[in-house]
Amino acid sequence: MNPPVSDAPFELVPPVSTGDAWRRWIDRDFDGVCALDSEGRIVEANLALARLFGVKREDLVGRLLGVPLFGVDPIELVVRVHSGELATVELHLLGRDAPHTWIKLRDITGWVRTRDELQRSREHYELVSRAANDGLWHWDLESDRATFSPRWKEILGHGERDLDESVGEWLDRVHPEDKERVHSALRAHIEGLTSHFENEHRLKHESGSYRWVLCRGLAVRDENGKSSHFAGSLTDVTHRKVAEEQLAHRAFYDPLTNLPNRALFLDRLRHALRRAARRKDYLFAVLFLDIDRFKVINDSLGHMAGDRLLVMIARRLELSLRPGDSVARLGGDEFTVLLDDIKDVADATKVAERIHAELVAPFNIGGQELFTSASIGIACSNTGYSRPEDVLRDADTAMYRAKARGRARHALFDTAMHAHAVRQLQIEADLRRAVERNEMRVFYQPIVSLETGRISGFEALARWTHPERGAVPPNEFIVIAEETGLIVQLGRWVLREACLQFADWRRRLGVSEPCLMSVNVSSKQLSQPDLATQIAQVLEETEVPGSALQLEITESAILEHPESAKAVLERLKELGLRLSIDDFGTGYSSLSYLQRFPIDALKIDRSFIQHLGVDKAIDGEDARIASTIVMIGRNLGLDVVAEGVETQAQLELLRTFRCDYAQGFHFSRAVDGDAARDLLSVARRW
Ligand code: C2E
Ligand code: MG
Ligand code: MG
Numbered sequence: 001m002n003p004p005v006s007d008a009p010f011e012l013v014p015p016v017s018t019g020d021a022w023r024r025w026i027d028r029d030f031d032g033v034c035a036l037d038s039e040g041r042i043v044e045a046n047l048a049l050a051r052l053f054g055v056k057r058e059d060l061v062g063r064l065l066g067v068p069l070f071g072v073d074p075i076e077l078v079v080r081v082h083s084g085e086l087a088t089v090e091l092h093l094l095g096r097d098a099p100h101t102w103i104k105l106r107d108i109t110g111w112v113r114t115r116d117e118l119q120r121s122r123e124h125y126e127l128v129s130r131a132a133n134d135g136l137w138h139w140d141l142e143s144d145r146a147t148f149s150p151r152w153k154e155i156l157g158h159g160e161r162d163l164d165e166s167v168g169e170w171l172d173r174v175h176p177e178d179k180e181r182v183h184s185a186l187r188a189h190i191e192g193l194t195s196h197f198e199n200e201h202r203l204k205h206e207s208g209s210y211r212w213v214l215c216r217g218l219a220v221r222d223e224n225g226k227s228s229h230f231a232g233s234l235t236d237v238t239h240r241k242v243a244e245e246q247l248a249h250r251a252f253y254d255p256l257t258n259l260p261n262r263a264l265f266l267d268r269l270r271h272a273l274r275r276a277a278r279r280k281d282y283l284f285a286v287l288f289l290d291i292d293r294f295k296v297i298n299d300s301l302g303h304m305a306g307d308r309l310l311v312m313i314a315r316r317l318e319l320s321l322r323p324g325d326s327v328a329r330l331g332g333d334e335f336t337v338l339l340d341d342i343k344d345v346a347d348a349t350k351v352a353e354r355i356h357a358e359l360v361a362p363f364n365i366g367g368q369e370l371f372t373s374a375s376i377g378i379a380c381s382n383t384g385y386s387r388p389e390d391v392l393r394d395a396d397t398a399m400y401r402a403k404a405r406g407r408a409r410h411a412l413f414d415t416a417m418h419a420h421a422v423r424q425l426q427i428e429a430d431l432r433r434a435v436e437r438n439e440m441r442v443f444y445q446p447i448v449s450l451e452t453g454r455i456s457g458f459e460a461l462a463r464w465t466h467p468e469r470g471a472v473p474p475n476e477f478i479v480i481a482e483e484t485g486l487i488v489q490l491g492r493w494v495l496r497e498a499c500l501q502f503a504d505w506r507r508r509l510g511v512s513e514p515c516l517m518s519v520n521v522s523s524k525q526l527s528q529p530d531l532a533t534q535i536a537q538v539l540e541e542t543e544v545p546g547s548a549l550q551l552e553i554t555e556s557a558i559l560e561h562p563e564s565a566k567a568v569l570e571r572l573k574e575l576g577l578r579l580s581i582d583d584f585g586t587g588y589s590s591l592s593y594l595q596r597f598p599i600d601a602l603k604i605d606r607s608f609i610q611h612l613g614v615d616k617a618i619d620g621e622d623a624r625i626a627s628t629i630v631m632i633g634r635n636l637g638l639d640v641v642a643e644g645v646e647t648q649a650q651l652e653l654l655r656t657f658r659c660d661y662a663q664g665f666h667f668s669r670a671v672d673g674d675a676a677r678d679l680l681s682v683a684r685r686w
Contacts, residue, residue, distance in 0.1 A: 032105035033094070040065050043100060052089075052107060054082015076108070088112045135234035137217070139167055141190070141227055146170065155213065155236045157206030175202035175210055182215075190219055190227045197230075200237065212241035254329040256307055257314035265328035265336055269388035272338060276381045285348035287337040288377040288395035289317075289355070292407040294333035297370065299559055305365050309372065312363050320351065320358040335374075336392065345380050345412065352376045352410035359408075373408035375399055380412070397421050428480050430466060435493055440464055442497040443670035446679055447518065447641060447663045450655055453685035457516030457550070459663060460498035461670045462490065478522070487522045492534060495519050499542035499549070501673045509681060518550040518580065523557030527564065532571035539575065546576030550601070554582050558597060566597060573598045580641070585629060594636055602633045606644025609664070613649030627657040634658070651686070 023044070026033045032049030034042050045060040053060065074090045081087045087109040094102040135152025139145075146167045150160050156173065163169050174182050178201035189197040197217040202210040217232025252264040260268070272284045291313065298306035310333065317327045317335060324340045337355075339348055355376065362369040377399025385391045397420075398413035405411065434440050444458035464472045481487040502517045525531055539546055551572065558565045558581075569579060580601035581594075585608055594602075608622045608629070626642065633640035642654050645664030654662055667686060668679060 035100040035102050038099050052081055139230040152234050173204040178202055192225055212238045257311050257329050259314050260328040262330045266388045283342050283381055285339040285380045286391050286395045288399040289335040289374040290399050291333035292373045308365050316358045320354045348378050356408050375403040376410035377402055378412045434464055442494055444676035445670035446668050447661050448667050448686055459518040462494050482522050487524050491525045496538050499538055499544045502544050503542045505677050516550050518552050520552045523560050526557050531568055536575055550578040550580050552580050552582040569597055601639040603641045603643050604629050609642050609644045612653050630657045630659045
């Protein structure tokens with residue numbers, strides 16, 4: 001806000017000087033003008049300034065004004081003027097004419113008064129408008145009559161007159177769930193137990209809906225402390241309440257699917273556990289669902305498609321439940337269901353079956369049909385739980401069991417599973433020390449060329465002999481090693497052993513032997529950026545040429561992080577290594593990646609070979625798949641290896657498919673390094 005401009009604009013700065021002519025010039029000014037010496041004493045002043053202070057001009061000279069301007073221009077100053085009153089002046093620096101400083105004093109008292117009044121009225125207005133936004137009420141406790149301000153009525157959708165002057169108009173509108181709270185708070189204040197009344201509750205609006213209000217009030221008491229009147233305000237806080245509810249919703253619901261999240265599910269589970277502790281006949285179950293192959297869908301079709309699939313799955317899960325049951329999303333592709341008050345365990349397995357059935361129909365996402373299924377683990381309250389986390393853990397364990405049996409299965413948690421889980425933990429602890437304690441070995445299984453009938457290479461397979469348990473199957477410890485990350489060290493150790501062994505065979509048998517060493521590489525190893533460097537070091541140290549080494553990688557390991565995998569694979573190719581896809585046909589089986597990645601060979605999974613040549617009726621489909629894979633491999637210029645060949649009949653069939661290589665018990669199991677060298681040296685043909 002700027003002060004009003006005076007009649008004599010001081011922008012017309014006079015030539016700074018002193019003397020009579022100068023005095024005449026400044027006397028025309030309506031504002032006070034003066035020259036100060038270096039100490040702030042007036043040496044020259046105009047008539048206006050003399051008028052302001054109510055003295056003669058001469059009396060001003062020598063008076064100390066003492067207002068250094070500090071470089072701030074203008075500044076406001078309160079001075080006592082001729083009438084003894086206080087006036088506000090605004091000081092402007094006109095100029096400096098050493099040793100004098102010329103300043104102008106403008107009386108802005110009137111303007112300051114207006115300004116302050118304005119400020120006060122603005123505050124007043126704010127107060128008034130805030131009050132206008134609040135409804136006001138008054139309650140005469142003696143006559144029990146109440147009055148409500150127009151705004152009070154307006155908040156509840158009523159006009160000026162259409163409400164009675166009774167407390168009932170207020171209290172009868174309180175939401176049934178809030179009544180108890182409101183009444184006891186009112187009572188407490190009227191009886192003098194609280195210093196004021198303040199309560200948030202819902203009141204019924206004329207439209208039938210409820211508004212959230214904040215009601216504040218104070219009782220007026222007589223000298224005995226007895227309340228006679230009660231008055232207060234009513235504020236509509238619906239907007240704030242809605243916002244608060246949204247925030248609370250976010251804390252307990254999964255924003256993607258709008259299902260309860262882990263926190264809310266655990267809370268409901270806690271309630272169920274409490275009920276189970278009280279009532280002997282009460283039984284509940286928790287279903288733990290994990291979507292099969294969700295990661296592959298997510299990685300290949302993108303997160304948007306993955307998200308849409310999760311939402312659609314959520315809706316189908318809701319459809320397969322009874323009203324009292326609740327379904328939640330724990331995160332990722334994991335869902336949980338709480339089956340409340342079931343009769344027996346069979347009820348839970350029935351729901352699991354219903355969920356499987358519900359998920360069978362394809363999901364249409366962006367015009368594309370997707371098929372999916374879930375593995376379900378079930379934990380029942382009859383096991384006697386006390387903590388919700390334990391129920392979830394066991395349902396999760398059962399889910400893993402279901403998954404191990406194949407897709408779209410369910411499994412019930414039992415104590416044997418618990419024992420199994422404990423064993424897994426024990427194995428994990430022991431596995432950490434297995435290499436150091438010399439419990440690990442590498443065995444070699446020959447891979448046979450179907451063209452020549454001779455051994456063309458070996459697959460290195462890890463073997464673990466536990467000091468107490470004996471031989472632990474790789475399928476058991478490799479999974480644990482992968483889950484715990486131990487596979488990185490173990491894999492490096494196997495690779496080094498295999499290369500040392502290979503170098504040893506070469507020394508003993510001569511370099512002429514055309515032979516390939518295949519080593520399995522897990523996805524965890526593949527995601528190590530320095531994998532190629534590690535391998536290069538081992539090759540150098542063991543003096544094995546890169547071209548003698550083949551790495552077996554599963555499809556899923558590549559497709560987990562296709563971009564980084566591509567970079568790593570290319571670096572491995574630069575070392576001259578060969579790359580082979582292991583367990584081909586069991587994973588995603590998209591063929592496009594075979595061309596995108598520098599692959600040399602495919603290994604047809606054992607499950608397709610298993611039934612070949614056993615039963616003509618069932619081998620039809622598998623035989624078609626196996627021969628198709630061979631054909632695809634051929635067309636892409638890849639070598640094809642059949643895994644798990646156990647019979648002569650299978651071998652012959654594979655020959656008719658013109659499969660390049662085979663591996664299996666029919667030729668030899670995996671054997672130790674010396675036995676493998678013997679197999680090589682006898683140069684047997686199949
Ligand atoms: P894989 O890489 O697919 O290895 C082939 C598995 O099939 C081996 O099981 C082998 O013994 C078995 N096999 C070979 N021929 C036949 C047959 O004719 N009939 C039957 N029933 N089975 C046959 P193994 O040694 O138990 O290894 C299982 C899996 O463990 C391997 O599957 C591989 O994925 C993993 N594995 C083993 N050693 C290592 C390792 O050093 N590193 C990594 N990353 N994984 C390994
Ligand atoms: Mg393998
Ligand atoms: Mg395999």
